[in-house]
Amino acid sequence: MARALNRRLPDRIRGAGTLYLWLRRGRTALRVARRLSATGREHEFIDACARIPLGEGVVQVCTADLCSALSEAEAQDTRALFIPGDGVPQLPDFARMTSLHALDVLARSGWLLDQLAEGRFISFFHPIVHAEDIDRVFAHEALLRGVERDGSIVAPQPILTLAREAGLLSEVDSAACRSAIREAARQGPQCVFINFSPAAIRDPEAHLNSTVQAIEEVALPRERVVFEVTEADRYGDTPRLQQVLNAYRRAGFRVALDDLGAGWSTLNLVHRVRPDFIKLDRELIRGVHDDPVKALIARKLLEIGHGMGIGTVVEGIEVEAELSWVRENGADFVQGFLLGKPSPVVRS
Structure with missing residues (x-):
């Protein structure tokens, strides 16, 4: 059961890597920038894309923190992609792009999957x-x-x-x-x-x-x-x-x-x-x-x-x-x- 449940949360979202956000609205970008600065999290903006390096097991904390700073509509509208390690997105990676809200749910579900797998x-x-x-x-x-x-x-x-x-x-x-x-x-x-x-x-x-x-x-x-x-x-x-x-x-x-x-x-x-x-x-x-x-x-x-x-x-x-x-x-x-x-x- 544990093996089947853990397949629901890919290992690439559990480890260290880089979170990329594509921000469609100026006010959303401003809120994200302020939140990242307030929490002291390393980041850089390249046009409308935010690049956020994250350590082991930090994805859940970061996505939850960003979603709390945005409205649900903004979190749904913001596109997100997590790349493991120090890599940069390649063309096949974009098939996994999702909303920030969905990525947050997926990251947080690891806790629930552990609860289920460990009884x-x-x-x-x-x-x-x-x-x-x-x-x-x-x-x-x-x-x-x-x-x-x-x-x-x-x-x-x-x-x-x-x-x-x-x-x-x-x-x-x-x-x-x-x-x-x-x-x-x-x-x-x-x-x-x-x-x-x-x-x-x-x-x-x-x-x-x-x-x-x-x-x-x-x-x-x-x-x-x-x-x-x-x-x-x-x-x-x-x-x-x-x-x-x-x-x-x-x-x-x-x-x-x-x-x-x-x-x-x-x-x-x-x-x-x-x-x-x-x-x-x-x-x-x-x-x-x-x-x-x-x-x-x-x-x-x-x-x-x-x-x-x-x-x-x-x-x-x-x-x-x-x-x-x-x-x-x-x-x-x-x-x-x-x-x-x-x-x-x-x-x-």
């Missing part, structure tokens, strides 16, 4: 408790975290943002799923909610097969696994999504639909997908006790869940008033920082 993803577990008895844990949601080589923890957002930009979302989703399965098997008897983004999976059938294999390897009972469908609105093909989720159900897993109330498309999926659980969106629940419109929408969603025999999970509970409101309106389960924070160890 440095772990899961934190966020408790989901019974609404009427918050001391009773029903399940835990497995949440992605990265681990740097020095042991420091990496939050999920930069991982997912970079994965999306670099076209590695499917690999990250699969790695997160394997981590959740592996660690949930060691933790305890409760159910585990594993985030599952159909939009990130290139081959749903292959993903299901690899998931089943991972679960069987650690002897995790399938009835304890709930796949929490995220970003369902990005998938676009509702009939296909139904087929995918039905396949997971036939394999013995349960399904939850996340972010209900965040948009019409997710709500429209409830009657089509008929999930085992629905999770009400945290933005809808924030301040629900003080907002009559939010209260009306949330109350109706809870009624829909109960009417269809679907378990209801309200997430984002942060204050006692929100907890009181969802209890009064019949939520089955609740989740949020008021009730417990994500931790590498599950709550019994």
